[in-house]
Amino acid sequence: MALVLNEEQQMLKESAQGFLAEFAPVAEMRKQRDAGSETGYASNLWAQMVDMGWAAILVPEAYGGLEFGHVGMGQIVEQTGRTLTASPLFATAILGVTAIKTAGSEEQKTALLGAIASGEITTALAVDETAHHSPTQISMTAKKQAGGYVLDGAKRFVADGCTADKLIVAARTAGDAGDVKGISLFVVDRTAAGVEVERTDMVDCRNYANISFNNVEVSEAALLGAEGKGFGPLSATLDAGNVYLSAELLGIAQESFDRTLQYLKERKQFGVLIGSFQGLQHRAADWWGEIELCKSVVLKVLQAMDEGDAKAPILASIAKAKLSEVAELASNEALQMHGGIGMTDEYEIGFFMKRARPAQTMFGDKSYHTDRFALLAGY
Amino acid sequence: MSELQAFRQETRDWLDQNCPESMRHSAPGGDEMCWGGRNYKFVSEDQKQWMERMAAKGWTAPDWPTEYGGGGLDKAEHKILKEELAKINARSPLDSFGIWMIGPALLKFGSEALKQQHLPPIIRGEIRWCQGYSEPGAGSDLAGLQSKGEDMGDHFIANGQKVWTSYGDKADWMFCLLRTDSEAKKQMGISLVLFDMETPGVTPKPIKLISGSSPFCETFLDDVRVEKDQVVGEINQGWTIAKYLLTHEREMIGGMGMADLGGKSLGQIAAKTLGLEHGRMRNPLLRGEVAKWEIDGACFALTAERVTDEVKSGHGVGATSAMLKYYGTELNKRRFETLLKINGSDAMVWDGEASNGGWLPRTWLRTKGNSIEGGTSEVQLNVIAKNILGLG
Ligand SMILES: Cc1cc2nc3c(=O)[nH]c(=O)nc-3n(C[C@H](O)[C@H](O)[C@H](O)COP(=O)(O)OP(=O)(O)OC[C@H]3O[C@@H](n4cnc5c(N)ncnc54)[C@H](O)[C@@H]3O)c2cc1C
Numbered sequence: 001m002a003l004v005l006n007e008e009q010q011m012l013k014e015s016a017q018g019f020l021a022e023f024a025p026v027a028e029m030r031k032q033r034d035a036g037s038e039t040g041y042a043s044n045l046w047a048q049m050v051d052m053g054w055a056a057i058l059v060p061e062a063y064g065g066l067e068f069g070h071v072g073m074g075q076i077v078e079q080t081g082r083t084l085t086a087s088p089l090f091a092t093a094i095l096g097v098t099a100i101k102t103a104g105s106e107e108q109k110t111a112l113l114g115a116i117a118s119g120e121i122t123t124a125l126a127v128d129e130t131a132h133h134s135p136t137q138i139s140m141t142a143k144k145q146a147g148g149y150v151l152d153g154a155k156r157f158v159a160d161g162c163t164a165d166k167l168i169v170a171a172r173t174a175g176d177a178g179d180v181k182g183i184s185l186f187v188v189d190r191t192a193a194g195v196e197v198e199r200t201d202m203v204d205c206r207n208y209a210n211i212s213f214n215n216v217e218v219s220e221a222a223l224l225g226a227e228g229k230g231f232g233p234l235s236a237t238l239d240a241g242n243v244y245l246s247a248e249l250l251g252i253a254q255e256s257f258d259r260t261l262q263y264l265k266e267r268k269q270f271g272v273l274i275g276s277f278q279g280l281q282h283r284a285a286d287w288w289g290e291i292e293l294c295k296s297v298v299l300k301v302l303q304a305m306d307e308g309d310a311k312a313p314i315l316a317s318i319a320k321a322k323l324s325e326v327a328e329l330a331s332n333e334a335l336q337m338h339g340g341i342g343m344t345d346e347y348e349i350g351f352f353m354k355r356a357r358p359a360q361t362m363f364g365d366k367s368y369h370t371d372r373f374a375l376l377a378g379y
Numbered sequence: 380m381s382e383l384q385a386f387r388q389e390t391r392d393w394l395d396q397n398c399p400e401s402m403r404h405s406a407p408g409g410d411e412m413c414w415g416g417r418n419y420k421f422v423s424e425d426q427k428q429w430m431e432r433m434a435a436k437g438w439t440a441p442d443w444p445t446e447y448g449g450g451g452l453d454k455a456e457h458k459i460l461k462e463e464l465a466k467i468n469a470r471s472p473l474d475s476f477g478i479w480m481i482g483p484a485l486l487k488f489g490s491e492a493l494k495q496q497h498l499p500p501i502i503r504g505e506i507r508w509c510q511g512y513s514e515p516g517a518g519s520d521l522a523g524l525q526s527k528g529e530d531m532g533d534h535f536i537a538n539g540q541k542v543w544t545s546y547g548d549k550a551d552w553m554f555c556l557l558r559t560d561s562e563a564k565k566q567m568g569i570s571l572v573l574f575d576m577e578t579p580g581v582t583p584k585p586i587k588l589i590s591g592s593s594p595f596c597e598t599f600l601d602d603v604r605v606e607k608d609q610v611v612g613e614i615n616q617g618w619t620i621a622k623y624l625l626t627h628e629r630e631m632i633g634g635m636g637m638a639d640l641g642g643k644s645l646g647q648i649a650a651k652t653l654g655l656e657h658g659r660m661r662n663p664l665l666r667g668e669v670a671k672w673e674i675d676g677a678c679f680a681l682t683a684e685r686v687t688d689e690v691k692s693g694h695g696v697g698a699t700s701a702m703l704k705y706y707g708t709e710l711n712k713r714r715f716e717t718l719l720k721i722n723g724s725d726a727m728v729w730d731g732e733a734s735n736g737g738w739l740p741r742t743w744l745r746t747k748g749n750s751i752e753g754g755t756s757e758v759q760l761n762v763i764a765k766n767i768l769g770l771g
Binding site for chain 1: 674
C-alpha cells in the first residue's frame with residue numbers, strides 16, 4: 001500500500017485538527033489542571049467525541065461501530081498530541097476496544113463494544129505493577145473458585161484508572177512472574193467490592209491510578225478470552241497502545257518543532273533573528289529530518305495493523321523506540337531554543353515535554369522497545 | 380489479472396530467464412559495480428551479458444523514454460521492476476554517472492540533438508561519464524569556480540583545473556562547469572558543457588585515497604576545445620542545470636545508505652559473529668548500537684518509500700533530496716563504524732582473509748567520503764534550513 005493518506009483519512013485528520021483546536025487546545029489542559037480536575041478533561045469533551053463517532057472508529061460494524069481503521073484513528077491521535085488533549089479515547093476506544101475485540105467472547109463483544117461505541121461505558125487497562133513496563137512479570141493472582149475467580153494484587157499507573165467504568169485487568173491464573181503462560185484477562189467493575197483506587201498526580205496532569213484488588217470476587221463471565229492464554233491478546237493490545245502513543249508523540253514532536261521554528265523567526269538577539277544563527281539552523285534541520293522519519297514509520301505501522309500484517313508487532317516496537325527518541329529530542333530542543341521563557345509555566349512549550357515523557361514511558365520506553373525489537377529480529 | 384499484475388508476472392519470468400545465476404548474489408570482495416564504457420573490463424561474461432540484456436530492454440534506465448532506448452516504464456511499473464530485482468537479489472546491471480546525473484539533466488534541459496547523441500550510448504553502457512564540478516578553490520562554494528571557457532565563435536577554449544573528479548582517468552566523457560562570462564555575477568556566467576576525455580589538453584591524474592584506491596583525479600584543462608553545440612541548455616545559464624543535476628546526485632548517494640551487505644542485515648551479521656546467550660547477542664552495549672541502527676535504517680527506508688509515493692500521488696514535496704542525502708550518508712557511515720566494532724581487530728586487517736581481502740577496512744574508509752561528495756552534510760543542513768524551513 002502506498003505510504004500516503006487517502007482522501008477520507010485526510011479529511012478526518014483535518015476535521016480532528018479543527019475540532020481539537022477549537023474545543024480542546026493546550027489552554028484547556030491548563031484550565032483543567034488549575035481547576036484540580038479529577039479526570040483531566042472537560043466532562044462534555046468526551047460526549048462530543050462520541051457524537052463525532054471517534055469512540056466507534058475501531059469497533060467492527062457488526063458490533064455497532066464504524067470500522068474506519070487504524071490509519072484514520074492514528075490521524076486523530078496525532079492531532080491530540082499537538083493540542084495535548086486528554087480524553088478517554090486512548091484507554092477506551094483504543095485499548096479497551098482492542099482487548100475486547102481480540103480476546104472477548106461473542107457475548108462480551110456484543111455487550112461491551114456497542115456500549116463503548118455509543119459512549120455508555122469507558123475502560124482502562126491495568127497491566128503494570130512496577131515503575132517499569134514488563135508484562136511477563138505480572139504477579140497479581142486470580143484464583144479459581146466456584147462460579148468464578150478471586151483477584152488479589154496491585155496495579156500501578158493505570159491510565160484513566162480513576163474514571164473508567166470497567167477495568168481490564170491482567171492477572172495470573174497459573175505460573176510465576178516471568179512466565180508468558182498463565183496470564184488471564186478479566187473485566188472488572190471499578191466500583192466492585194475490594195477494588196481500591198488511588199489517584200496519582202503525574203507530570204502530565206492526566207488521571208492515573210494505583211489500584212489494589214483485595215480479594216475481589218468476580219464471576220466466570222468476567223474472564224476475557226481463554227484462561228491462562230491472555231498474553232497473546234494482551235500483547236496485541238499493548239502493540240496497539242504503543243502505536244497510538246507513537247502517533248501522539250509524533251504530534252507532540254511536530255507541534256514542538258512548528259512552535260520553535262516560529263520562534264526562531266520572531267526572536268531577535270545581537271540585532272538579528274536567532275534563526276539566522278547556523279548553530280541553531282543545523283540543529284533545526286536535523287530535527288526536522290528526524291520528524292520526517294517518524295512520519296513514515298507511524299503511517300507504516302498503522303497500515304500494517306489495518307492489513308493484519310504479521311510484521312505489525314516488530315513495527316510497533318520500531319515506532320515506539322524511534323518516536324520515544326525523537327520526542328525526547330524535540331521537547332528538549334524546543335525548550336532550549338526558547339531560552340528562559342521556555343522554562344516558565346506561563347508559556348506552553350514546556351507542557352509538551354511534560355506529556356512526552358509519560359507517553360514515552362508508558363508500555364515501554366526506548367530501551368525496552370529497542371530490546372524487544374532485537375529479540376523479535378532474532379538477536 | 381490487472382495490467383500491473385501482468386507486468387509483474389512478465390517481469391518475473393523475463394528476469395528468471397535472463398538474469399545469470401552469478402548476478403544474483405553479492406560479489407566476493409564486495410565490488411559489485413558495473414561501470415561500462417569504452418575501456419571497461421567486465422569481471423565476467425555473466426556481468427557483460429546481464430548488462431547487455433538489461434540494456435536491450437532499456438532497463439538500465441527503466442523510466443527514460445523509449446525513443447532514446449530507455450525502458451519507458453511509468454512509476455508503478457518501475458517500482459515493480461525494482462521489487463522483482465530485489466527479490467532475486469540481482470546486482471545492478473549498470474552503474475553510471477550518465478544514468479544518475481547527466482542523463483536526467485539532458486532529458487530536462489538538453490537539445491534534441493544532444494539527447495539523440497548521448498542518451499542511447501549511456502543506456503547501452505558504452506560511454507562512461509565523469510563530473511567536472513569541484514575545483515581546488517571551489518568545493519562547497521561551487522559557484523566560485525574559476526575554470527574558464529573563452530568564446531571563440533563556434534567553440535570555447537577551456538583552461539583550468541578540476542579536482543576530486545571521480546573516475547576521471549576511466550571515463551570517456553566529462554560534463555563540466557566552466558565560467559564563460561567573467562564579468563557576470565558569480566552564479567550567472569557559468570555554462571554546463573560536454574567533451575570527450577580524449578580531447579587534446581585534458582589530463583586526469585589519479586589521487587590516492589585513505590582507502591588505498593585511486594578512484595578520483597585532479598583533471599587539468601589546457602586549451603581544450605569545446606564545441607558550442609555541446610553546451611547543455613543556454614550559454615551562461617548552467618547554474619540552474621548544475622543544481623538540478625546535484626539533486627539527482629544527492630538522491631543517488633542518499634540511497635546508497637541502504638546498500639546491500641551480502642543479503643544480510645547488520646543484526647544477522649552481528650548475531651553470527653558475536654554469538655547469542657539466552658537469545659540475546661553477547662555484548663549488550665553493541666547489541667543496543669546494532670538495534671538502534673536497524674531501527675533508524677528501517678525508518679529511513681520507509682521515508683524514501685514515502686517520498687516516492689507522495690510524489691507519485693501528487694501530494695506535496697515531502698522530504699527532499701537534501702534530507703535523504705544527509706541522513707542516508709550519515710547512516711551509512713554509522714553502519715560501517717558498527718560493522719568495525721562487530722568484527723573487532725579482524726576489521727582492521729588491510730590485506731588477507733580475516734577482512735575479506737581488506738574489503739571491510741577499505742569500504743569503511745570510503746564511506747567517510749559519502750558525507751562530503753555531492754555536497755557535504757553541513758551544506759545539506761544549510762539547504763534544509765534555508766529552502767525548507769525558511770531560516771535566513
Ligand atoms: C569520494 C568523493 C568523490 C567526489 N567526486 C567528485 C566528482 O566526481 N566530481 C566533482 O566535481 N567533485 C567530486 N567530489 C568533490 C566534492 O563535491 C567536494 O569535496 C565537496 O563539495 C566539498 O568541497 P571541499 O572538498 O572543497 O570542502 P570545503 O568546501 O572546503 O569544506 C570543508 C568543510 O567546511 C564545511 N563548510 C563549507 N562551507 C560551509 C558552510 N557554508 N556552512 C557550514 N559548513 C561549511 C564543509 O561542510 C566541510 O566540513 C568528490 C568528493 C569525494 C569525497
